[in-house]
Amino acid sequence: MKHFAILFLAFICVISEISARTIHGEVRSDNDSTIIVGATCRLMSGSQFINGVTTDNDGAFVISTNAKTKLTLEISMPGFNATEIVIESDKNVGVGTVYLSEAATLNDVQVTANSMIDAKGRTIIFPGGSDVKASSTAISLFQKLPLAGLEANPINRSLSVDGGTPVILINGIPSSIDDFNALQPKDIAKIEFSRITPARYADRGNHGFLSITLKKRNDGGKVYIWGRSAVNTAFVDGNVRASYHQGPSQFTLSYNPSWRNYQQVYDNTTGSYIGDDFRVDYEEHDRNPFNYHYHNMALKYDYSPNAGTLFSASFRMTPSYNSRRTIANTTDSYLGEYENRNLSKSKDLSPSLDLFFKREFNDRNALELQVVGTLSTSDYSRKNNYIYSDGSTSDYIMDVDSRRRSLISEINYTHQFSDKTSLSAGYQNTVSHSTNTYITTDYKPILTENNNYLYARIGQQIGKVYVSASTGAKLYWIKNDLNKRHFIRNLTTLQLSWNISKKWNLAGAFQYSPSIPSLSALTDYPQQQSPYLIYNGNPDLKVSQNFRYQLMPSFQHKKFSASLLMTYRHVGDFVMNDLFYLGDKMFLSQSINARKSWYAGANLNMKISDIHGFGANVNIGVDYYETMGADWCHHLTSLDASFSLWWNNGPYTISYWRKIPGKYLSGNYVGKDENGDALSFEYQPDKHWTFGANWMYMFDKKGTKYPSWGYSSVNPYYSERYIKNNGNMVVLSVSYSADFGSIFRSSRRTLNNSDNNSSLLKM
Secondary structure, eight states: OHHHHHHHHHHHHHHHHHHOEEEEEEEEETTTOOBOTTOEEEEEETTEEEEEEEOOTTSEEEEEEOOOSOEEEEEEOTTBOOEEEEEOOSSOEEEEEEEEOBOOEETTEEOOOOEEEEETTEEEEEOOHHHHHTOSSHHHHHHTSOOTTEEEETTTTEEEETTBOOEEEETTEEEOHHHHHTOOGGGEEEEEEESSOOGGGGGGTOOOEEEEEEOOOOSEEEEEEEEEEESSSEEEEEEEEEEEEETTEEEEEEEEEEEEEEOOEEEEEEEEEEOSSOEEEEEEEEEOOEEEEEEEEEEEEEEEEETTEEEEEEEEEOOEEEEEEEEEEEEETTTEEEEEEEEEEEEEEOOEEEEEEEEEOSSSEEEEEEEEEEEEEEEEEEEEEEEETTSOEEEEEEEEEEEEEEEEEEEEEEEESSSSEEEEEEEEEEEEEEEEEETTTTBOOEEEEEEEEEEEEEEEEETTEEEEEEEEEEEEEEEETTEEEEEEEEEEEEEEEEOOSSSEEEEEEEEEOOBOOOHHHHOOOOEEOSSSEEEOOOTTOOOBEEEEEEEEEEEEETTEEEEEEEEEEEEESOEEEEEEEEETTEEEEEEEEOSEEEEEEEEEEEEEEEETTEEEEEEEEEEEEEEEOSSOEEEEEEEEEEEEEEEEETTEEEEEEEEEOOEEEETTEEEEOOOEEEEEEEEOSSSSEEEEEEEESTTOTTOEEEEEEEOOSSSOEEEEEEEGGGTTEEEEEEEEEEEEOOOOOOSOOOOOOOOOOOOOOOO
């Protein structure tokens, strides 16, 4: 039966290939006959979507279909007027060269809207001219896009999907958030988004998937400089990026510094430590100033001798320094009043070399290889000094130097059986060797890991429904000093997407992903940090079992779009932090496995744009959490929201972003997401310069707030942390970009000369 099934599948694929017909051609601008990369080509039968592709680096497209009826070929591209071609023949058809005329403009603002389609389980967006014009950075552009579940935070310059970090690809290469922030909105041609992490990246702990395709550019150089600074506090971010493209080669140099020096950071905590024969109630009032700066530097070389081949080499180094202090006054029912002075410092350096190779043998077969080597050094010191009312003192010191060497390698192969069927498979391996030297005790454990991940994914279009199924085997060996652990686990994802009509789409997904404990969580080395508290890892931690179910209906019509995500997640043996009484007035903080945790939630996203320069993007969510241990159970219901409003008129853009944070429950711990809002004004006098002014945390004297509380029967507490430096913060920004040194311009090229960046995976 097994052999029969294989032969039957092969027979179906062969029949599909024989019966399929193709429609092909190329797309150019009627203004100067240059090719148009990334134009959307859709085959429609009435209002039914049949198949769709985008034009390649030569402006060419090939669409296959089994349909024999009369079809309509729709071709569109932001910034150009769309066109339609009726296909009446049931044979292969070459439409030749299709010329698109540029869209009408008003006050230098293109009136074209976003072009968005749902295809093969992903949302594909071609940013519209109005949204691009109203955005000076990639973050501000993504605030305006109808990508449900994705949060673009303009204050932290960060992206998150359903609370986690997404996989980011830029021109197909794994990239970092710094690479993303170096992009200019006008350079982005296409965005592919999914809240489901593909099988290839399921082992990395990411949430969601984001693939960005850049517009093609001519030979020559490009410079982009961006910076911002607060006028009333120590807050500085910058971005410098220079690239030069000539023939098959491109060189890119980037530098991204960031600095904070906050002195008005406060913690107020009340709580208790409760043991069988001992109880202490305490109240703490702390000031926790901190200072950090990091300098992300990267040098990158891309070589693309033809449209199907790319070699990329990146060297990145990010020196960073972090210093934190605590000046605290504490009153407790056992020791009375005392002071605590804590000082911690860390210096980190992680030089990394990333080699990436991609080869598209034809339009059906592609191979990718990647090797990343990292050398990490981290020197950390912490001293807790307690001064009691009787003049006595006690010190708790932790000085540790860490050295880590890691090598990450991956191979991935993709095969397209037809326009309806695809298969991808790959193998990832991570090996590392770490040495932690604890200075005060001269303890020097060696930690090693060997992580292997083998995966396969198949996708199949069945009428209007696209089905994707993937599975992977994770084989993980770790050794932490005298402790050895071996894990063998499966990762599985099933995804369905139904294009009901041009306006409606319904998607669903199931995911199983075990959570294997990290090296640090398994480290068995107790460390005392306060008069009552000892921290330690747990070498006996078990693997958590995560099951997630999702249903996602979406709707779009002209300038309006809406989507709803409903999620149910169940976690068995979930890992949480808990406290235990050891006796003799001492407590242990340690990660453990509790019985289970489950979550149910719904998130609604709505977006409308291009209404006389106005646009709005709104997210509203409701969440329910429940966690359960051996003899306790906690539950929590929470509401959250975020919205962006903007208006653009010629060179002026006014926008407002606000996040209304929700609460979350993890074991005995309840926290609240970071609050934030920003009113922005931007002026773009020409295509080179942009000037901006931002008012952040408006009318909020406490700035960023992080309330939290614990339900633990051993350590119940309530804590409020806030960063007063952020309150009513005024930030000025400026950016400059220019193209230079164009040696020649060609109306037809075969090189993939987009401005790529790859991530340097730091372990």
